[in-house]
Amino acid sequence: MNGNESAPRDxxxxxxxxxxxxxxxxxxxxxxxxxxxxxxxxxxxxxAWEPPVAYGWNAPVVDTSLDEENARRLFTDELREVLGEECPVQVHPRLVLGNPAAVLLDAAVGAELLVVGSRGRGGFARALLGSVSQQCALHATCPVVIVRAE
Structure with a gap:
C-alpha cells in the first residue's frame, strides 16, 4: 500500500x-x-506537512529535503512520547506532503473512524474548533471524533 489507497475490506x-x-x-x-x-x-x-515557501523576485523557492527530515523526526518523536515503547495496537505512521485537511480526508477513505484534535498548532487562540478539524467534520466519508486536550 503506497499511502494513498484504502485498506482491503478483509x-x-x-x-x-x-x-x-x-x-x-x-x-x-x-x-x-x-x-x-x-x-x-x-x-x-x-x-501532513507543507514546506515553507520563500518568495523571491521571480518565483517561489521551496527546499523540501530539510523540512521533510525535520517533519519526520518530530513526527517520530511525538509518536514515541505519546505511545511509549509498548503500544497495545498496531500503529502505522504515515507522513504525507500536503494540506493537512486534504491529507486526512484522503487517508480516512474506507476507515471506520477519523480522529482529530480540536485545535492544532496553528490558528487563533479564540477559535473554538480548528480549521482542519472543522473541514474533517464537514467532509469525511466516515464518522469523525474531535478530541480536546486534557
Whole structure:
C-alpha cells in the first residue's frame, strides 16, 4: 500500500488519527489507540506537512529535503512520547506532503473512524474548533471524533 489507497475490506478495522504535535493531537492519538483496541483494529497515525515557501523576485523557492527530515523526526518523536515503547495496537505512521485537511480526508477513505484534535498548532487562540478539524467534520466519508486536550 503506497499511502494513498484504502485498506482491503478483509483487513482489520482502521482508525485514522491526525498527528501534528499539539496537545489535542496527543490526546487524539491516545483516544484513537484506545478505540482501535476496543474494535480489534489498527491505527493509521497520519501527519501532513507543507514546506515553507520563500518568495523571491521571480518565483517561489521551496527546499523540501530539510523540512521533510525535520517533519519526520518530530513526527517520530511525538509518536514515541505519546505511545511509549509498548503500544497495545498496531500503529502505522504515515507522513504525507500536503494540506493537512486534504491529507486526512484522503487517508480516512474506507476507515471506520477519523480522529482529530480540536485545535492544532496553528490558528487563533479564540477559535473554538480548528480549521482542519472543522473541514474533517464537514467532509469525511466516515464518522469523525474531535478530541480536546486534557
Amino acid at each position: 483487513a482489520a478495522p482502521r482508525v485514522v488519527v491526525g498527528v501534528d504535535g499539539s496537545p489535542s493531537s496527543g490526546a487524539a492519538l491516545r483516544w484513537a489507540v484506545q478505540q482501535a483496541g476496543l474494535i480489534g483494529g489498527a491505527v493509521d497515525a497520519v501527519s
